[in-house]
Amino acid sequence: MLEKTALPQNNAPKRRDIQGLRAWAIILVLLYHFFPKYFPNGYIGVDMFFVISGYLIAMICYKFETINLITLRTFYYRRIKRIFPLYYLAMVMIFISMYLLLPKSYYAINASSGKKAILLITNLKFHVDAEQDYEKLLANAEDLFTHAWSLCVEIQWYFIAPLLFLIQRRFSVPAMAFFIGIGWKSLTFHLFTNQTIAFNCVFARIWQFCAGITAFIITKQRPIEQKYSEPPSKDQSNQDETIRSDKALLPYIAYFLFGLILFTFSWLTEEPSHLRVEITFVTAILIVIGEYHEILILSNPLMAFIGDISYSLYLVHWPVYVIFKSYFKDNIYAFLIGALLSVVISIIIYYVYERPYLKFSPLAILILTIGLIGWSLVLTQPDFVMRKTDYSKKYDIYGADLQHGDPSKNLSIAIAMNHLEGTVNVEKSNAIEHCEHIEFDNPVVKPPTGLCKMPGNHTGKLRLLVIGNSWACNQGGIVYEAFRHIIKEFYAFCLVACEPLIEKQSPNICFQAIKWEKVVSHVQPDLVIMLHRPIIGKGSFNDITQLQTDDVYQQHLRVTQWYESQGYIKKIYILQAMPICHWQCTKLMNDFMENEKKPLKEFGNKLVVHDDYFERKRFEKLAEDCKICELYDYLPLLRDKDGNLTFYDESTNLVFMDDANHLTKFGRDKVKIIYNQLAENFTKEFPEFS
DSSP, rough: OOOOOOOOOOOOOHHHHHHHHHHHHHHHHHHHHHTTTTTTTTTHHHHHHHHHHHHHHHHHTTTBBBBBBBHHHHHHHHHHHHHHHHHHHHHHHHHHHHHHOTTTHHHHHHHHHHHHHHTTTOOOOOOOOGGHHHHHHHOOOOOTTTHHHHHHHHHHHHHHHHHEEEEEEEETTHHHHHHHHHHHHHHHHHHHHHHHHHHGGGGHHHHHHHHHHHHHHHHSOSOOOOOOHHHOOHHHHHHHHHHHHHHHHHHHHHHHHIIIIIIHHHHHHOOOHHHHHHHHHHHHHHHHHHHHHHOOOHHHHHHHHHHHTHHOOOOOOOOHHHHHHHHHOOHHHHHHHHHHHHHHHHHIIIIIIHHHHTTTTTHHHHHHHHHHHHHHHHTTTTTSSSSSOOOOHHHHOOOOOOOSGGGGGHHHHHHHHHIIIIIITGGGSOOOOOOOOOOOSSSSOOTTEEEEEOOOOSSSSSEEEEEESHHHHHHHHHHHHGGGEEEEEEEEEEOOOOOTTTSSSOOTTOOOOHHHHHHHHHHHSSEEEEEOSSSGGGGSSSOOGGGGGOOOHHHHHHHHHHHHHTTTTOEEEEOOOOOOOSSSHHHHHEEEEHOOOOOOOTTTTTTTOOOOHHHHHHHHHHHHHHEEEEEEEEEHHBBBBOOBBBSSSSSTTTBBBBSSSOOOOOHHHHHHHHHHHHHHHHHHHGGGGG
16 A cells, blocks of 8 residues: 655545636547648647646546555546446447448448457557558548547556556655656657657657646645735735736736637647647646636636537547538538537437436446447447458459450459459559669668669660659559660659658658658669659649649649759659549449449449549649659540549459559559550650660
8 A cells, every 4th residue: 555645635626627628629629620621730639638638637646545456446447437338339329320321331441440449449550551640541531430549548548547656656756756757758759759659659648648747736736825824924925915916917828828729729830749749738837727717718617518528529520520521522511510410419418328327336337338348349240231252262263254245244253353453462562573672761661662673684774763652662563564675773662642742741641751852862863753642732722823822833843843953864754643532442343243233334433532633733734844744644544435434444344443542453454555655755755765
């Protein structure tokens, strides 16, 4: 049994300003998710939640005179009672809503993420995969459990927190020094580890919880008001006057800091890690000030009520957004209705379920929680809702011939071939066969990403570099085959989700461990082929005649101007932007053929996402302004005989795009002719390389 040595017990009433901070935190998160264009930094609401959680856990732990098995059991039971019944009810509701309101394809997308949310490990990332990072998931808006990552971080923190207090008391370390030290180590880890770990790992977030703990310690160790049992002396009276004078400044400081949160931080363009540091300490300071002075913008009844429903609202709002986005795409008025509907649903849950279950007995809580977890797990089972067919085993794809005349006769073989090339071989197709990885500049970058060089003796004169995101890895092989007769050296460099024409890569999408310029300077190519799928580049602009003021276009232009300035680059071929296919493109088309027993020509172009307009216009302008740049375009080759883009061959039922939005073998076969033409055009323009 360890005696409490640091601070007096807290008997203060419930602080409404803390609920107000929760309210503003959930408002910022809600605005960020529903209206990211207008509130790009609203994610800071999650950072505010972490600080508040640290404060509240400190308050709870300091109520325990001792920390032993009994108090630990009490602590964990109360946390489980507060969190799990509502959390797992949300899991069940999300799955049921998905079955009732969304296409079956969403179940396949969410099967894995749903299980992770149930197991409280959504935030665990075992490898750097930018395609799976938070900002990318938000943009896709298909994963209904994306938002569970922060709750998983908090729950993992709840398991760690009492143990930290136990260690602090066991070794009689001053509380302030102990938690500042722990926080400093965590902050250092956060700032110097890679972006994925810094964002998701609980140990890279402990510093934010420690900021809340420190705020609690300050409010208990340094009271601003002192009460005297006897009339104060003259010196004490003077000291009181100074204290009251200092206290009078607190509301002004509080409103200034709150203004930073609400206005500056919500729109400020700044490195996310820096912004997190700032908002964390601002939130902690507001908590301290709120102990001594009422901050009406936080403690008013409306904000206190929104704080009360904030947990329900956090769980509900993201699934509502995903459902509304699936029906209404980017309709801002629909999103406004969705946000309001989220609030209404949260209020109902709060009064009908959340408040009542908190009065349940421990046995009732146990039965309720186990029952909800059980139902959640049942709802994640693939066979519960839809069949999962191993097409490669069900159909024999070897030795079969496709019936080009009548596609309805080759459904089975087409399904099997699509499954093999578009689902099974996705990872394999994103590596250039035989290209040898070069450990260049950063050993963290591993194959198939990074820089590679094709081995062997090449008799040509051309030094060629293919550069881009995962598309460069996916299609670099067909570039090599087209140019190999004139190649002296062939290099390929790809970084997942990174765009070679963007200077300001989003760290939550692109883990750019190596700079493009370093690679180009190292290789010194004669010809550069930029082969990538734009992401940031697809953002909209207001006026096509004003591209000279468009930030994205200016980045494109500066990058190509740098290439031009190098002197050794003769030509840059840039793949024109194109639409994408819905996530799990191959699987969804296979499901249609399997379930409906119909060829793909009856499926139409339902999976084509036309998000390429703005980047195509930028590239057209870029080709005019860049003297050595030339565009080439896949679209004419991928359209059907009627000029429609469907991402499949209606005569064979073979799909051109795989489940990760790369070209399948059939797609690559379709477009490889364009590289033969580029090779021919290049040698005509530069005969010295022929």
